[in-house]
Amino acid sequence: MTKQYHITGMTCMGCQSHVESALAEVPGVSHAEVDLKEKVAHLDLKEEINFEQLQNALAGSIYEIHEEKPEPNLAPLPEIKKKKPEQNGSGKYYCPMHCEGEKTYDQPGDCPVCGMDLVEEASSNTSAQKYTCPMHPEVEEDGPGSCPKCGMDLVPKEADESQENKTYKRLLKKFWWSVGFTLPIFIIAMGGMIPNAPVLSQLSVQTWNWIQFALSLPVVFYTCWMFFERAYKSIITWNLNMFTLIGIGAGVAWIFSVVGLLIPDVFPAQFKTESGAVHMYFEAATVILTLVMLGQVLEARAHGKTNAAVKELLKLAPNQATVIRDGKEMVIAIDQIKKGDQLRVKPGEKVPVDGQITEGKSTIDESMITGEPIPVDKKSGESVSAGTINGKESFVMKAEKVGSDTLLSQIIDMVNQASRSRAPIQKLADRISAYFVPTVVAVSVLTFVLWYFFGPDPKLVYAFVNAIAVLIIACPCALGLATPMSVMVGVGKGAELGVLIKNAEALEGFNSIDTLLIDKTGTLTEGKPSVQQVVSGSNHSEDDVLQLIASVNQQSEHPLAEATVRYANEQGVDLLSVEDFESHTGMGVSAMLDGKKLLIGNRKLMDEESVDCPERLLKAAEDEQSKGNTVPMLAVDGLLSGFVVISDAIKSNSAAAIQELHEAGLKIIMMTGDNPHTAKAVAKELKLDDYIAECSPSDKQDKVKELQAEGRKVAMAGDGINDAPALALADIGIAMGTGTDVAIESASITLVKGDIKGILKARKLSHAVMKNIRQNLFFALGYNALGVPIAAGILYPVFGLLLSPMIAAAAMSFSSVSVISNALRLKAKNI
Structure with missing residues (x-):
């Protein structure tokens, strides 16, 4: 049996993981899954358990479990002082590996979970252009003019540098400082391997060791000290990550060398050279740290490209405009x-x-x-x-x-949020990462033990070097980046194509869709209907029928109603004032005029209201419907009095898009509130798999439920308020950007242009992103599956090959960069 409980106190993915683990360990719980967004825990129970057991599992933590949803805390919140955001940024920062989902921070720094540099979110707020004097930069004005100090023309002030670029430059500067100190250490260490050792002949080995120690200090305690800080933080919080391994590996190598330099007698002879000095690993520690720094520099540069789509959108926003006031x-x-x-x-x-x-x-x-x-x-x-x-x-x-209400701002905000969201496939990487670092540390210890007992002399040296190599090469960074990088680039690519993706779950889910339910008006057709003809009965003239229909429809926002009002205005028809206007969802509208009840709608409305329908008018209406036209009927006091013929042309690219969607394996069903004759004509022309006419919002929603009950993965595409319930219920809701705000809010994907071709683009994009994610995961897992055994020395017994910790560091750094580079290939994908 499954039970649901409410959880309070959770703020991030780390909280979610902790609560899941704690509840899963309770006797009688076979599986626990926590939804961070909804703040609920779903527990699969083998048997009934006491609620106190669940409370005890979270006792002593900041989390609480409740059987009922707790009342919100209405106590006034303390005032929070927010850090002033950067002038040219959003003031919001997020982890590029999305360790804590959509959580953001108000200042730059390191991710508390994985230790990565936080990335600044692109802002949709456009700052006003400032002007300054070339000679007096302290002068700032809102517009062009002359300097009040020297009279020179003011020039536009350059935008402040982004935090992202500042991070890249800061890391690049530290990298070059690291290279400057590491290169001499490397030359000194390698010089001892050259025959006759020309470097060592100038000074004693001990002196050169002291020089290496001095040169290593700026690298360890300045340029790369942040790696040790992150490693320490990861251990005390038990959020083990790549910096845990780097900190332990490089730190042990450096500390070993310092101890060997200061008190060499504590080491056995195996660790000493012929001269009696302990072999130093200053070059290994500093080269490893410098290569890791290089990887961070390359990643910082690559991060700037992953959200390039948002930056391009930001460039579209002008910073000034010409306003007309008082003429x-x-x-x-x-x-x-x-x-x-x-x-x-x-x-x-x-x-x-x-x-x-x-x-x-x-x-x-x-x-x-x-x-x-x-x-x-x-x-x-x-x-x-x-x-x-x-x-x-x-x-x-x-x-x-x-401001933030413009379409451009909404697009930017949607892309930002989607880029930070987590795809379901990320759970696989999360599960692996949770056990990865402890496993690597265990493998490193095992490597040391095996080499110590079974390796050749000097056993301790081999054991020590190979254990460090295992720690260094097994970087989980590539695994953590595999999914979020592809999602970020994919969402940006979608924005460029006019396909707005609300979250990563939709991007992944669209790849498994097998059934597409699609609206007709505004989706398959132009959504710009026009009146072709007015037909009247014996008791009213055509002008009367048009006047009555347009008078009622002037209170409706339906595209068909707007078409009749527009046509009446073009014909010079005077519109009358009606009362008691009412909309009959999926059928039509009604109103009162001079004591008469007017009904305007489809055959379903006429039947429900028991309208008397002359055979001649019904036959004429059906003939028009069979041609694919829409025929809103007019009834006056219970008698069918006429109708208007409205045509809505099928979009020019609908047929080609439907064909390609069919070729992609989708079953396509059209659902429309229009009559069966019109629906049949459109379905036949577009070669749809099926159609359902005269649908109400509940009919569309029920069809989604029915298909889902059959095990099908359903996408629903629509543009109206009547589509919103089905859009929300479907596995993937697709809204036309030309439609209503309610429909767009209910959908997971929005097509800016409202073109069915966008559905095809979204499908191809989803397929491309999922393929890219699988490539990244395969590369990251395959890299570690291959690299760790080689670092441990598996090739040594057969080929005599060992992996230097320095080579391991280089491979580790470039593995992350290669994952990002693979994700960036999506930018050039032809979709």
């Missing part, structure tokens, strides 16, 4: 724009915020948001988005969404 145009900072402001967008400029054109027309390049290269013609009354580029004409727009 005058003035340039203001982007953060000073208010909702309702009239803005002038000149040729070649970027659209500053989301809004609607009120005067003029132009051609807009939306490729940076939609992924489609063809510019779009825009005229008065049409919407434009922040970051898109104006063509060769000027226009005036009204600001409707500013």
Whole structure:
């Protein structure tokens, strides 16, 4: 049996792991799984157990278990002083290995779990452009002009350097300092291996050892001291990681050398040279640390490329705009724009915020948001988005969404959150990593023991060197980076293609989808229906039918309703005021006019309201429906009085996209609120596997449940409020970016352009990312499976080969870089 309990006190993935382990050890619990986001524990019980046993398992910790969801603590929270964020950054930092899921920090530093340098999240907040004087840099103004001190023209001030680049430069500087001190140590150590030892002939061995010791101090205690700090932190918190192994390996080698230098008599003869001096390992320790530093430098540089998509999106946001106030145009900072402001967008400029054109027309390049290269013609009354580029004409727009509400800002925030989310496959790497470091330490100890008892002379030397090599080469960093790097690059690639992925789970899950439920209007069709014909009965004229339908529909936001209102306005029809407007979900609408009840909708609504339907009108409506047209009917006081014929053209690329989705193995079912005749015509033209007409929101939701009960993995694509329940229930919900906010919020994936071709892109992207993750995991696991035995000396009995700790350090550093490089290949993937 399975029971659910509520957990309080958890803040990160480390907390989740601790609670899972503690509860799993309770007698009678066969399996424990904790959901960090929902704060619940799901326990598989072999038998009924006392709740006190579960409480005792967490006793003494900050976590508490509850049978019922605890009431929220409404006590006032203490004021928290937040660190002022960097001028050009977000002030949010996260671990690139996502050790604690989506957790962020308010200042730079090291991850408390794995010790990696925290990475700054790209911010969607655009700071205003500042101007400064070339001669007096302390002068800063909000706009161009002249310097108040010397009169020189002010110039734009360069943006502050990103924290990410500062980290890279800091590590690079330390690396070169390490090289400067390590290279002489390496030359001295290697010089002793040259015949006649020309280096050693200048000074005694003991003197050279003291020189090596002196040169190693800056490397150990300055440039690479952070590795030992991280190792110490990992041990006292028992979050064992790559720095645990590096700290133990390099630290033991250096301390051994210092003791051998100061009190050589404590060592047996096996560790001494012919001159009686203990063999030093200063070069091994410093070379290992320097190579690890090189790996950190290369990783820091590579991290900058993994979220390049977000940075490119950030570049789209302009930092100033031209506002029209009191009939005058003035340039203001982007953060000073208010909702309702009239803005002038000149040729070649970027659209500053989301809004609607009120005067003029132009051609807009939306490729940076939609992924489609063809510019779009825009005229008065049409919407434009922040970051898109104006063509060769000027226009005036009204600001409707500013700041973080713009589409561009929402895209950036969604990409940031998705990049930090954890794919389910990451659990595999987490389980391996949890046992990896202790296992490596055990293998290292075993290596020492085996070489000491069974190795050749000098046994202690061989045992010591090979044990260190095992510690150094077995770096879990590549394993930890395997999944998050691919997810981060994949999410960024999706953003470039106009495919916004809410979380990594959706990115992974889409790869296993076998059934696609898809809406018709706005998804398979253009979603821009137009009235083709008005048909009336004997008791009303065509003008009357159009007037009544448009009068009721003016209160509806449905695309079909908007089409009838637009057509009535074009025909010069006066619209009447109606009362008691009501929407009948999935069927139509109703209202009262001069005491008469008006019904507008499909055949299902007419049947439910027991409307009297003349055979002639029904036959004419069915004929139009068989042609693929939509036919909203009008009933006045219980009598069918006419209908309008509305056509909605199928999108030009729908057929090709459906064919490719079929070839990818997906079963495609169209679900629409439209009538069966129209649905059948569209399904036949697109060669769909099945269709269901006259669907209500509950019908779509029930179909998702039915398919899931059959064991199928279901994706649902839609764009309306009526699609939201099914989008939320489906394994993967796909919302059209041209649809409603409710649908987008309910979905896991959003297609910015609202094009079915985007579904195909999302499918290919999911496949490419999962393939890349599996490659990374195979490489990381294969590397360690091969490297650890070689470092332990498995090749020595047959080939006489041993792996130097320095070579092991180089291999360890480049293993992580190779995983990142493989993930970066996704950027060039043709999808």
